[in-house]
Amino acid sequence: MKQSKLFGRTLREAPAEAQTPGHRLMLRAAIAKPLAAGLYTWLPLGFRVQKKVEQIIREEQDRIGAQEMEMPVLTPAELWKQTGRWDMLEPITFRTKDHNGREFMVSYTHEEFVHLHAMQEIQSYKQMPQIVYHFQSKGRDETRPRAGLLRVREFVMKDAYSFDVDQAGLEKSYAAEYGAYERTFKRMGLDAISVESDTGAMGGDVAHEFQVLTDVGEDRIAICSNCDYRANMEKATRHMAGRSARADGIPARTEISTPGTQSIDALEASLRQPRSAFLKTLLLRDQAGKVVAVVLPGDRDVNEAKLRKILATGEVKFANDADFAAAGAVPGYIGPVGLKTRLLVDQGVEDRAYIAGANKKDAHLRDVLIGRDFQGERIDAADVRAGDLCPKCGVGTLAIKRGVEVGNIFAYGTYYSEKMNATFLSDDGTRKPFVGGSYGIGVGRAVQTIIETHYDDKGIMWPPQVAPYHAHVLALPVNDDDVRTKAEALVSDLEKRGVEVLYDDRDESAGVKFADADLIGIPLRVTVSKRNLKEDALELKLRSASDSEMVPLAGAGERIAEIVRSWPR
RNA sequence: CGGGGUGUGGCGCAGUUGGUAGCGCGUCUGGUUUGGGACCAGAAGGUUCGACGGUUCGAGUCCGUCCACCCCGACCA
Numbered sequence: 352m353k354q355s356k357l358f359g360r361t362l363r364e365a366p367a368e369a370q371t372p373g374h375r376l377m378l379r380a381a382i383a384k385p386l387a388a389g390l391y392t393w394l395p396l397g398f399r400v401q402k403k404v405e406q407i408i409r410e411e412q413d414r415i416g417a418q419e420m421e422m423p424v425l426t427p428a429e430l431w432k433q434t435g436r437w438d439m440l441e442p443i444t445f446r447t448k449d450h451n452g453r454e455f456m457v458s459y460t461h462e463e464f465v466h467l468h469a470m471q472e473i474q475s476y477k478q479m480p481q482i483v484y485h486f487q488s489k490g491r492d493e494t495r496p497r498a499g500l501l502r503v504r505e506f507v508m509k510d511a512y513s514f515d516v517d518q519a520g521l522e523k524s525y526a527a528e529y530g531a532y533e534r535t536f537k538r539m540g541l542d543a544i545s546v547e548s549d550t551g552a553m554g555g556d557v558a559h560e561f562q563v564l565t566d567v568g569e570d571r572i573a574i575c576s577n578c579d580y581r582a583n584m585e586k587a588t589r590h591m592a593g594r595s596a597r598a599d600g601i602p603a604r605t606e607i608s609t610p611g612t613q614s615i616d617a618l619e620a621s622l623r624q625p626r627s628a629f630l631k632t633l634l635l636r637d638q639a640g641k642v643v644a645v646v647l648p649g650d651r652d653v654n655e656a657k658l659r660k661i662l663a664t665g666e667v668k669f670a671n672d673a674d675f676a677a678a679g680a681v682p683g684y685i686g687p688v689g690l691k692t693r694l695l696v697d698q699g700v701e702d703r704a705y706i707a708g709a710n711k712k713d714a715h716l717r718d719v720l721i722g723r724d725f726q727g728e729r730i731d732a733a734d735v736r737a738g739d740l741c742p743k744c745g746v747g748t749l750a751i752k753r754g755v756e757v758g759n760i761f762a763y764g765t766y767y768s769e770k771m772n773a774t775f776l777s778d779d780g781t782r783k784p785f786v787g788g789s790y791g792i793g794v795g796r797a798v799q800t801i802i803e804t805h806y807d808d809k810g811i812m813w814p815p816q817v818a819p820y821h822a823h824v825l826a827l828p829v830n831d832d833d834v835r836t837k838a839e840a841l842v843s844d845l846e847k848r849g850v851e852v853l854y855d856d857r858d859e860s861a862g863v864k865f866a867d868a869d870l871i872g873i874p875l876r877v878t879v880s881k882r883n884l885k886e887d888a889l890e891l892k893l894r895s896a897s898d899s900e901m902v903p904l905a906g907a908g909e910r911i912a913e914i915v916r917s918w919p920r
Numbered sequence: 921c922g923g924g925g926u927g928u929g930g931c932g933c934a935g936u937u938g939g940u941a942g943c944g945c946g947u948c949u950g951g952u953u954u955g956g957g958a959c960c961a962g963a964a965g966g967u968u969c970g971a972c973g974g975u976u977c978g979a980g981u982c983c984g985u986c987c988a989c990c991c992c993g994a995c996c997a
Contacts, residue, residue, distance in 0.1 A: 362931060363945060365932090367989095443995080493995085494921065494996080495991095756997080791997075825955095831954085860953085862955080862958075863956085863957050883955095
C-alpha cells in the first residue's frame with residue numbers, strides 16, 4: 352500500500368477533545384475519527400486492526416467449537432416485551448418504527464433472538480451443547496460516551512451464546528469460553544485479568560469480566576495483595592473482623608444540639624470527631640416507589656449496584672420530601688432511631704456508640720447503639736476501599752485499581768428460556784428450558800485498549816499480531832531513481848512473500864517520515880536510503896527496539912519475511 | 921441527568937476598553953533540499969467567528985435562549 356494514496360493522514364497535534372493517550376494517538380495516527388459523540392468511523396489503518404482483532408476472536412471461538420452466524424441489527428419489539436426488557440432498556444436504547452408503525456430496537460444484545468432460533472434449530476438434548484456467535488453492531492444510547500472508543504454509542508461486539516441441557520453442561524461451556532477468552536486477549540496483546548462481576552439486572556449468579564488494568568479505565572477493581580481474589584467494586588466484599596462486644600457500659604442515648612450541620616462533613620468539622628464516629632442514613636426509593644432506609648458507618652459510601660441487587664430493583668433513587676415526611680425523618684438530620692420505614696444496616700456498623708441524626712431539625716443523638724436503640728436487617732451495601740481485608744483469604748488487603756472491561760462472560764441459566772418458553776425434548780421425554788450463557792467482547796474497545804497499553808512518547812507500538820501492516824518501508828528520498836526503484840522492488844518482493852507492507856513513497860523529508868512511522872507504530876521499519884544503498888544495505892528497526900540493524904540488500908526480502916514469520920500470531 | 925469547561929480556515933491557538941479577523945502547522949504553485957517533523961518566493965482557504973434573537977451607528981467581543989463537543993460524577997453487563 353502506497354502511503355501517498357492512504358485515505359487518512361497523520362496530525363502533528365491532537366484535536367483538543369482527546370484526553371487519554373490512546374485516544375490522542377488514535378486520532379493523530381488516523382486510526383478512527385468521530386462522526387458525532389460516541390459514533391466513530393474506522394479509517395483504513397484502524398479498520399485493518401479491527402479485522403485482525405476480529406479474526407483472533409473468531410479463531411478462538413471456532414477452536415472451542417462455536418459456530419459463527421449473524422443476526423440483524425434491527426430487532427422487533429415483541430420478543431423484548433416477552434422477557435420484560437423492552438421497558439427495562441427504554442432509557443438506554445435507540446428505537447424506531449417502520450412505516451406500518453411496528454416497533455424496533457437497534458440491537459442492544461441478542462439473547463431473545465438467539466433463543467428464538469434455538470427453539471427452531473435445537474429440538475433434542477442430543478443436539479447440545481451448542482455455542483453460536485456473531486459480530487454485530489450494538490446500539491446503546493449512553494448518556495455519556497467518553498474517551499474515544501472506550502465508551503461509544505454504536506460498536507461491534509462479538510457475542511456468543513451457549514445452550515446446554517443442564518447446569519453442569521452450562522458450567523462446561525462457561526469454562527470453555529473462559530479459556531477461549533484467556534487465549535484471545537493474550538493473542539491480541541492485552542494483559543486481561545478476570546474478575547468477579549455483578550450480573551446486573553439480568554439475573555444469574557456467575558459472571559466474570561475480563562479487565563485490562565490501566566488508569567484510563569472507568570471500572571474499579573478490588574485486588575487482593577495475598578490471594579487470587581479480584582472483583583469489580585460493584586461486587587467486591589470484605590472480610591469482617593470479629594465484632595468485639597464493646598456494648599457494655601454505653602450510657603443511654605442523649606440528644607445534642609447541632610444547628611446547621613446537615614452532612615457528615617459538617618459534623619466532622621463542628622464536633623471534631625472522625626467520620627467513623629457517625630452513622631450515615633440514606634432514605635432511598637426503588638423503581639416501584641418503595642422506600643427504604645440504609646444505615647452505614649459515616650466513613651463508608653453506599654454501593655448502588657449491591658443495593659439494587661438486595662432490593663431486586665432496576666433503579667435506586669434518593670427519596671423525595673414526601674417520603675421523608677412519611678418516614679418521620681428530617682433531611683439533614685435523619686437517623687435510624689424511630690424511623691418509620693424498612694431499615695437496612697450495613698455490616699460495617701459495629702456494636703458501639705455512634706452519633707446519628709435525631710430525626711429532628713438541628714439535633715443529633717449521641718450514644719446510639721444498634722440492637723438497643725434501633726433494629727435493622729444486616730446487609731452488605733457499602734463500597735470496599737483500599738486496605739480492607741480480603742473476603743477470600745482474610746489475610747491480604749485489597750487494593751483498588753482502574754480497569755477497562757474488554758469482555759465478559761455470563762451464565763444466566765434459564766432466565767430467558769423460561770420467560771420465552773424456549774424448551775427442548777430431554778432424554779426423559781419431558782420438555783426442559785435451555786440452560787444458557789452469553790459471552791461478549793467489545794472489538795473497538797479492545798483496539799483502543801491495545802493502544803492505551805502499547806505506546807511511547809513518539810506514538811503507537813502495535814503488537815505484531817494486530818498491527819495494520821507488518822512492515823513500513825521508507826524511501827529516502829523518494830525522488831532518487833535508484834532509491835525508488837530498489838524500494839519498489841523490495842515492496843513487491845515482500846508482498847509476494849505475504850508480508851503486509853505500508854510503503855512511504857511520499858515526497859517528504861526524512862524527519863517527517865521517521866516521525867510518522869513512529870506515530871503509526873508498524874512493528875518493523877525498513878529504510879531504503881541513498882546512504883544505505885552506497886553499502887548495498889537496508890536498515891531494519893523494530894518499533895519496540897531502540898537499536899537498528901543493517902542488512903545486505905540481497906536477500907533482504909527473505910530476511911524480513913523470516914522476521915515476520917517469527918512473530919506470534 | 922447533576923456539576924464544570926469549550927465552540928474563531930483541515931488541526932492547534934490569538935483576538936485589547938465593541939470599529940468590520942490574525943498567527944503557527946497543514947494545503948497548492950515554482951525553486952533549492954533530503955537520515956529525525958527543511959528553506960526561499962508566491963498563493964488559496966473563514967457561506968465572517970456553533971445557531972437564533974437582542975442591545976448598538978457598529979458585535980468574534982455585551983445580553984438572552986438554544987445546540988454541539990469535552991471533563992468529573994450518576995447511569996450503563
